[in-house]
Amino acid sequence: MIVNVFYNEKGIGDTLIVSIQDIAREDRLFEKKDDVVRIYDEKTNELGGFNIFHASNYFTLNEAGKVELTDEKVAELNRVISEAGFSDQLEVDLTPKFVVGYVESIEKHPNADKLSICQVDVGTETLQIVCGAPNVAAGQKVVTAKVGAVMPSGLLIKPSNLRGVDSFGMLCAARELAIPDAPQEKGILILNEDAEVGATFPVAF
Known part of the structure; x- marks a missing residue:
């Protein structure tokens, strides 16, 4: 399961956005329990994600933008979702992207x-x-x-x-x-021959 989590208190308020997949607007339904809203497909019941309101009551959030997930953060998300009364559990692929x-x-x-x-x-x-x-x-x-x-x-x-x-x-x-002073012409970045295949490439943003 590919899960992306975003938080921007200044931009959208104290809401944690948990995104799993896009669902067409006409098929999108919402189910709210306490501070948790489940977003799902009306036709297939496939899970699109969750919005968790008053997020700072449940999590310690220092990021502004994409939240880097860890096993501990995934466990906390699952606990909040479960305690709100939903049966869904997030199984997150945490390998480097x-x-x-x-x-x-x-x-x-x-x-x-x-x-x-x-x-x-x-x-x-x-x-x-x-x-x-x-x-x-x-x-x-x-x-x-x-x-x-x-x-x-x-x-x-x-x-x-x-x-x-x-x-x-x-x-x-x-x-x-977003590498500083990157060339603007078309073309992929070619790495040195000694770069280790499979190694994480650091992206800062």
Whole structure:
């Protein structure tokens, strides 16, 4: 389960937003118990997330923006959700979302001249990622944003289908990672050969 948690007291008040998946507005329903609101799909009952009001009564929150989850924070979230009377429990993937990847192979996209289909080793698995960077090539070590990553721009990386080909992540440019003085021209960031495949790549935002 990919879970992203956000808190911005100045922007939206003392509310913790727990986001699991987008649900179309016309299918979205809300169920409130105490300070917890469950957001779900009316047709499928799939869970979209929770809003937890008066969040500072339940959690110690120092962040403004994305909240970095730990096993302890997930346990606290589950406790608050359970004590409000909901049976849902969050099972969160806490593995790093920005990692060093190794481009094992690339092939041209059959339906798009400027896209390449890359097989990228991220240490624990090989991901298929469709990439539009003009400088991508086999044998490179690159910054890979896995599904569930939140980019500095706020973009959430999700599984996607680009011109008929499935893609499970993104190969990142320096400017997309908000690296100071990053070049503005198109192209992914190529890492040094000694970068360890699967290692966490630090993204500060």
